[in-house]
Every structure is written in structure tokens, then in C-alpha cells.
Amino acid sequence: MSQLKTLSKLLQQEKFIETQQKLQEKNLPKGITVLLHGFPGTGKTEVVMQLAKSTDRKIMKVDISQVKSKWFGDSEKIVKKIFTDYKSFAKDCEQTPILLFNEADAIISKRKEVDSSNVAQTENALQNILLEELENFEGILMATTNLAENLDSTFERRFLFKVNFQKPSSEVRAKIWKSKIATLRSWQYNNLAEKFSFSGGQIDNIIRKINIEEIIHGSSVNFDRVEQFCREESFSTQPSTIGFINIK
Template identity: 50%
Template sequence: PGTGKTETVYQLARQTGRDIMRVDVDKIKSCWVGESEKNIKALFDRYRNICKNSKLAPILLFNEADAVLGVRMEGAAKAVDKMENSVQNIILQEMETLEGIMIATTNLTTNLDKAFERRFLYKIRFDKPSVESRAKIWQTMLPDLSEHDAQTLASQFDLSGGEIENIARKHSVNAILKGNDSIDVQEIINSCRHERLSQNNRPKIGF
């Protein structure tokens, strides 16, 4: 999380002058029998119509794609599992004839069905930024931060770009509340420790 997958899609769209058609998986899935399948078919029908009426094909974005492109259930008996398989089979069929641009992002690559993986022309891994990249992100997010302090933060904390952005936002909020926009490096260090602590101690939820 926070390594720039979704932001990369936005930048691709911006640089090529394309719109993004973002898929809301929660709205596609329905508790009613057959509705989810209708919704996914309608989604691709809508995308095709948009492509026909546009000079540039928009980007069809499945964010957090593992929620809908996960491994199919063999011998599915439960209605929910059957519905998931039906939706996935429809998406696979649509991908075979899709004339446009479809991008899917996920943090759980092992959860993707191999049939989907084969149909994507490019698979790009987003690792956490290097120390040098982190230092640049720090200085971009907090321009008043000195090069030395940015390098120190980058070296001490193996944070993603998203995590650094969260900390920078907290700093901005605190600066507004305190009426002081000067850089307090120790306060930022404490925020870094808390950011990582909150990630590691997040409670596990299971059903």
C-alpha cells in the first residue's frame, strides 16, 4: 500500500489526455441472485459505448482488483461462491474481446486467479521507494525540510510514499492548529514511529 499504483494510473491518464472509468466493486456486487452478473455486464457495455463515442479510449480501472479477480472456487456449492465464479468468468470473457485499456491494481498478487494474470499484457511490481527516493519524497512533501533531515528520515524509516504523505499532512494540520509552520524534526520522527506502529498493531479481523 502507498507505493503509487493508483497514482501511476492517474498520471498515465493525465499525460495521455484520457478519462478514467473507475470500477466500484462494492456497487457491482449484489446480494440478489443474478444481479452481480448483470452489473458487471452493464459495466463493460457502458465502457464499450464510451469508447465508441470518445476519440481516446478511457482507462478502465479496477482498483484493489483482488476483490473481484480472486482465485476461482473449484466445485463451488455455496450461492456466494457460484456468484463470484460467474462474475469472474464474465470478466475473463470480456477481457478476451476488450478494445480499450484495462488496468488492475492489487496488494495481494497471490490472490489473483492465474487466468486473469495471463490476460494482462504487462505486470508491474511496485516496491517501496529506495532511500534516495524517500529523501526526495520527503522534500517534495515538506519543502522546508533540509536535505540533511530528509536524508536522515529516509534512512531511519522504511516508509512508503503514501505513509510519508500521511505524516506530511499531519504536520500541516499541526502547523495550522499551533499557528507555527516551522519544521519540528523530532515531531516528524515521532509521527514516523507512530505511523509504523499503527500499521504493525492493526487488529486482525476474521469471519
């Protein structure tokens, strides 16, 4: 939260301009690069959206999966074009926009051993180009990933802020449940929070199913049904039998 509060203040236009000027005077990179990493469904992308909204900045979102073209050589050109397009986009914006790399592990994962594989060579070449672009970057870049442990160490210093998103505590989960469903009792919010270690995104899935159920059947969903939805949400909660059983 401390880092996010700093970012929120930093991206206010007056502070942003002042910061870039000071960094440039000290011959330091003036680009603001942020890696938001952690458990899925904890709000990484949503935080980027809210930062952009609160500071009146536009977002240029990049679908990383489309960067990795099957045609050898195309991917490198696409990465360069992303940054060229961003510079052009920035010129049309009143304030420096945010370049968002969603699920960035697809392009900044650990390097592969260089062998006869064109795929390994292409992915390593992609990373070299991206490292070069980040070294000279002067805008605002935010990247999200669920797999920070798989990122190549060469990218570590390229990100000025590294914000770790953890699963909410039981107390926070209870508050999330209460903010989403107004019809339960206090002990029921606490019960759901303690029994199911969900992220905010997983809780949202259940809330959507509750709304669908109420539309289809025209009646409110009771607590037992909410618990059932919770049990269905995680693969790990489904009982399974492996091996042979005796049939009599």
C-alpha cells in the first residue's frame, strides 16, 4: 500500500513533471516502470485502471500473446513497434499515458538455453530488444504477472517499483463478502472468509453466479447455496478418488 500511495502521488501531473526534471538533472533514467506481481485475482490490472483514472491518464494496453508471432523475425519488429506506437500515442495525449503489459511473464520469463530451436532464439531476441527499450524508456510502463518467480533476473533492475499483491487476510475477505452481499449475518461473512481462502476475483465469480441464480429462479439465494458455490469455485476443493475401488 505504501508503494501504491507513492505511485498515486507520483502520477499526479505536477509531481510527475517535477520528478522527471529532477531525475534528468541527475542524469538518471526518468522513465517510471512498475511491476505488479502476485496471486491471480488480487486486483493488479484493476489497480492500473484506477491509477490511470485518478490521475487522468490514458492507457495503451498490449496483449503480450499477440507479440509472440509464429513467424520468425516478426516478433522483434512488433516489440519495437509497440514502443514506437506508444511514443506517437503520447504525443496525442495531454498527459503521459500508461503503457500496460498485461500478463508480462509471457515475454519476460527466464531465458531459454540457446540451441537449434528457433523458438528459444526468438524469445531471447525478444528479451534483448525489450531490455534495450526499457533502458531508454521515458514514459510510464506498468506490467502485471502472476508468475514473478519465473521472470528473468535481468529485468529486475529495469522495474523501479515492484509491488507484491498477496491474498487478502481472513478479516479483509469478510469485509469483501459484506460489501458484495448485504443479506447475510455477520457470522456468515466470517464463516465464508475463514473456510474459503479466496482472492477478490474468486469472490466476484461467486457473486456473479448468485446474480445469475436469482435471475433464473426469481428468488434470493440462501447461505447454503452460497457455500455450495464456494465449494465449486476451486479445483482443489473437489473430492476425487484415484486408484481402484472394490465393487460388491
